[in-house]
Amino acid sequence: MDRRLFLAGTAAIIVLPLGPAAATPDAMTEAIKKVIGNATPTEGRVKLEVPPLVENGSTVPLNVSVESPMTDSDHVKAIHVFNEKNPQPNVFSARLGPRSGKAVVGTRIKLGDSQRIVAIAETSDGRFWSAGADVIVTLAACLEESP
Amino acid sequence: MTGRLLALGLALVFVASYAAAQVGADKRRSGYQDMGEALQKMQDDDTANPGMLYVQLGGQLWKRAVGAADKSCADCHDAAPASMKGVAARYPAIPTGGDRPVDLEGRINLCRTENQKAEPLPPENRDLLALSAYVAHQSRDLRIAPPYDPRLDAFRREGAEIYRRRQGQLNLSCAICHDDNAGKKLAGIVIPEAHPTGYPIYRLEWQALGSLKRRLRNCLVGIRADAWPLDAPEYTALELYLMERAKGMKLETPAVRP
Amino acid sequence: MSNILVNAPKTARRGDVVEIKALIMHPMETGFRPGPNGRIIPRNIIERFTATWNGADIFAMDMSPAIAANPFVSFFAEAKESGTVVLRWTGDEGFAAEQRVDIAVE
Numbered sequence: 001m002d003r004r005l006f007l008a009g010t011a012a013i014i015v016l017p018l019g020p021a022a023a024t025p026d027a028m029t030e031a032i033k034k035v036i037g038n039a040t041p042t043e044g045r046v047k048l049e050v051p052p053l054v055e056n057g058s059t060v061p062l063n064v065s066v067e068s069p070m071t072d073s074d075h076v077k078a079i080h081v082f083n084e085k086n087p088q089p090n091v092f093s094a095r096l097g098p099r100s101g102k103a104v105v106g107t108r109i110k111l112g113d114s115q116r117i118v119a120i121a122e123t124s125d126g127r128f129w130s131a132g133a134d135v136i137v138t139l140a141a142c143l144e145e146s147p
Numbered sequence: 148m149t150g151r152l153l154a155l156g157l158a159l160v161f162v163a164s165y166a167a168a169q170v171g172a173d174k175r176r177s178g179y180q181d182m183g184e185a186l187q188k189m190q191d192d193d194t195a196n197p198g199m200l201y202v203q204l205g206g207q208l209w210k211r212a213v214g215a216a217d218k219s220c221a222d223c224h225d226a227a228p229a230s231m232k233g234v235a236a237r238y239p240a241i242p243t244g245g246d247r248p249v250d251l252e253g254r255i256n257l258c259r260t261e262n263q264k265a266e267p268l269p270p271e272n273r274d275l276l277a278l279s280a281y282v283a284h285q286s287r288d289l290r291i292a293p294p295y296d297p298r299l300d301a302f303r304r305e306g307a308e309i310y311r312r313r314q315g316q317l318n319l320s321c322a323i324c325h326d327d328n329a330g331k332k333l334a335g336i337v338i339p340e341a342h343p344t345g346y347p348i349y350r351l352e353w354q355a356l357g358s359l360k361r362r363l364r365n366c367l368v369g370i371r372a373d374a375w376p377l378d379a380p381e382y383t384a385l386e387l388y389l390m391e392r393a394k395g396m397k398l399e400t401p402a403v404r405p
Numbered sequence: 406m407s408n409i410l411v412n413a414p415k416t417a418r419r420g421d422v423v424e425i426k427a428l429i430m431h432p433m434e435t436g437f438r439p440g441p442n443g444r445i446i447p448r449n450i451i452e453r454f455t456a457t458w459n460g461a462d463i464f465a466m467d468m469s470p471a472i473a474a475n476p477f478v479s480f481f482a483e484a485k486e487s488g489t490v491v492l493r494w495t496g497d498e499g500f501a502a503e504q505r506v507d508i509a510v511e
Binding site for chain 3: 192193194195197199200201203204207354355
């Protein structure tokens with residue numbers, strides 16, 4: 001077998017599964033646009049807590065809190081979280097209201113690689129607020145083979 | 148009088164410092180201590196620790212009648228918090244009438260085949276892990292207390308020998324990583340001392356509960372060695388040695404690990 | 406039967422903002438992972454989590470495959486009156502689970 005052909009084949013095998021499905025910074029921008037339209041989110045009011053360095057990307061604690069009085073006239077309606085490099089840019093969309101009392105949501109997410117996470121909050125006046133965080137995922141040395 | 152008081156005082160000082168030295172002497176670290184704060188919190192909160200979902204499932208299975216005998220675990224052992232307290236702290240052990248040690252999962256399967264007249268559950272089966280986690284959880288915060296049984300000595304020696312044996316393409320032994328280089332970093336992760344304090348563990352990499360056997364297989368794969376078959380006696384021998392090595396440390400089941 | 410763990414206060418004072426934490430056993434299979442045979446394991450995730458308090462919506466979350474296995478969610482709600490909080494999870498392959506928690510408000 002031609003060595004060059006063989007190498008090309010190997011490269012294709014390695015690249016293909018990631019190719020069409022992988023989220024990218026562009027895909028994240030697109031996904032955000034779908035949620036907020038042409039509005040420009042203002043940085044601030046949102047606090048995105050995620051460890052800067054995680055021991056394993058499979059289960060990463062994430063907490064989003066938004067400064068808001070959470071009254072009928074002034075509250076957070078939604079909190080959306082996006083990522084750059086997972087296969088899909090959307091992580092979750094949470095719906096809140098004055099009944100929430102506090103605009104705070106926590107969960108655990110998967111991160112396939114080190115990347116930037118963005119949280120966007122939508123307030124009852126139709127404005128959008130955002131915060132971002134970079135997470136470094138350190139990969140374990142002795143990963144289990146695929147079961 | 149003064150002399151006697153002085154002697155008593157000196158004796159007290161000696162006893163106190165000896166005790167302090169004993170406490171200070173135990174430098175062994177559970178993998179828990181090498182985790183970041185977020186993961187420690189995850190393990191500590193019983194409604195945030197995903198391993199507790201399996202403990203809950205194990206509690207349900209404990210009461211469920213199975214097999215031709217139509218018996219549940221509870222039919223023989225009653226309430227686990229009393230009857231299973233301390234059991235996991237002393238396994239592996241040699242079952243009555245047996246001549247070879249079995250681990251906790253093996254003991255559960257013996258109960259299934261002999262008493263419940265049911266099929267044994269396959270390795271890493273969710274229900275088996277859940278039952279094992281439920282039983283081991285009853286020993287949480289108890290100290291590991293391997294049984295005194297001279298019949299176990301040969302198996303422990305074999306375990307110690309395996310622990311120090313170089314294996315695999317990387318030609319590493321357990322001891323090279325987990326004794327000689329414990330606490331140092333390998334690819335950004337602290338190498339733990341390999342004390343089996345929290346099995347079955349909820350390992351974030353697995354996103355599931357898994358047994359010590361699965362973890363040992365991981366290590367074998369990591370050093371590019373052929374993993375022993377799932378029913379190989381090597382696992383139990385190694386577990387016996389590791390439990391002896393971790394004697395006196397507290398059980399944490401279900402532990403969370405990266 | 407689903408395995409669910411919920412952490413919510415049994416009692417609260419009127420007007421208190423209480424935290425509710427919920428954990429459910431679920432693989433959250435992404436649909437991007439190859440199985441042992443090399444074929445992609447079909448996606449099997451929880452798509453939606455909702456919470457109501459005496460029937461009133463208090464919280465909802467649309468989940469993606471990026472939510473970790475055995476999903477954990479924490480959120481807050483204002484305790485207005487005694488009642489039942491109903492937590493519901495729905496998703497792929499007809500998955501549906503529900504857990505009810507009573508909170509007494511004084």
